[in-house]
Amino acid sequence: MTDPDDAHPATGADLRRGPFRPGDRVQLTDPKGRLHTITLEPGATFHTHRGHVRHDDLLGAPDGSxxxxxxxxxxxxxRPLLSDYVLSMPRGAQVVYPKxxxxxxxxxxxxxxxTVVEAGVGSGALSLSLLRAVGVSGRLLSFERREDFAEIARANARAFFGRDHPAWSVTVGDLxxxxxxxxxxxxxxxxxxxMLAPWECLDVVHEALAPGGVLxxxxxxxxxxxxxxxxxRTHGGWTEPQAWESLVRGWHLExxxxxxxHRMHGHTGFLLTVRRLAAGTAAPLLKRRPAKGAYGEDYVPHDEGEWSAEELGERAVSAKRVRRTARDARATADAREAGDNWEPEDPGATADAREPEDPGATGDEGNS
Structure with missing residues (x-):
């Protein structure tokens, strides 16, 4: 039986296993539980305020060393998980959190x-999850207004998957x-x-979606x-909107x-879903009445006025920062590609050299 990873190496599965290689991103956990993400390069060192770790000590070692x-x-x-990677990768725009x-x-x-359409791309965090979900047999069509953001997203995806994903296309322009x-x-x-104003896209999205499709x-x-x-609701052709948010709170275990x-990821965003109805179909009217004042004197109809990003609380990203992020993302992707064909001369000897001097010392101390 043919290994699907061999037939479709662009899924990145071949880079998620095996010994550490040049270009791999590695997450180091120190004895106090602090995380440090590095990209492995032969002869390089990772410095902290107390000393350093040699990259050569990691090259050829198995994952979890x-x-x-x-x-x-x-x-x-x-190796960082996808949830770790999206929080440490170069970013030009705010990422969609893993939760x-x-x-x-x-x-x-x-x-x-x-076949999935995504707009906008930002730094590509959500795109990675969508690409994993649709697989090489699906399609992800991403649309982004800014070329610099699109470039960062492409580089981040290339660094994660090791090469361009065959199911992904990124179009620069208005959806x-x-x-x-x-x-x-x-x-x-x-x-x-x-995106900032998804209500402006409902007409074209409704036309593109198949009946029963999800927005x-x-x-x-x-x-x-x-x-x-x-x-x-005013547009018609959609099911009744459903909305929610999620709050994640970790637990201390010792x-x-x-x-x-004491600290948690609170509000990051709201999610709203609707489904496209068949042509000529109207959703049944709700039997419940709206709350008093829901459409009072202070209600602004959806077609009045334009909102700016600043009015909605979005923080502007400077052009200088975006250029620097794009440069870092390209460098990370190039390092990953350069290390694809690297193999240690003697993997067994390299792995043995990484045994700690103290037999009782384990990685558990790093997570306490």
Missing amino acids: VVRHSSGADYLAL DAGQIVTYADIYPGA VETLPRSVAPGSVDRVVLD ICYVATATQLSRVAETA GLAVRPQ
Whole structure:
């Protein structure tokens, strides 16, 4: 039987296993539990305020090894998971957090072989989760207004998968103008909108989606959430909008000291889903009445006024920072590509050399 990873190496599965190679991103955990992400290069060193770790001590070692710091401390070395990678990769725009990306993949029902449209791309964090979900048999059509953001996203994906993913295409332009030229009506299975004003795209998205297709919107503020919901209701052709947010709180686990962590990831964004109805179909009217004042004197109809990014609380990203991020992303991707064909001369000897001097020292100390 043919290994699917051999037939489709661009999924990046071949880079998720085996010994560490040049260009691999490695997550080091120090004895206090602090994380440090590095890209391996022969002859390079990773410096801290107390000393350094040699990259050569990691090259050829198996995933999950322990490396000795020059200060004598042991560092646990692991390949970062996708959730770790998106939080440490170069970014030009704010990324979609893993807790939201996981819910987008699940509640939008992204499946292998699906045709998915995404707008906008940002730094590519959500794109990585979508590409994993659709697989090499599906298609992800991503649209981004800014060329510099698109370049960062492409480089981040290339660094993660090791090469360009065959299911992905990135188009620079406005979704309303470019989507009708890119897909046939009714040919898209799922649409994900992570943008400032998703209500402006409902017409073209409705035309592109197949009946029963899912639209999921990721918005930052309650005013955006309300406006896209009311626009969908006014537009017709959609099921009743469903909206929610998720809050994740970690727990401290040490002996009998089991308690919630004091710090947590609070609000990051709202998620809203609707499904496209068949042509000529109207959703049944809700039997419940809206709350008093829901459409009072202070209500602004969805078609009045334009909102700026600053008014919605988005932080502007300087052009200088985007250029620097693009340069770092390209360098990381090039390092990964350069290391694809590297193999250690004697993997067994290299791995044995990384045993800690103290047989009792393990990687568990690094996670305490």
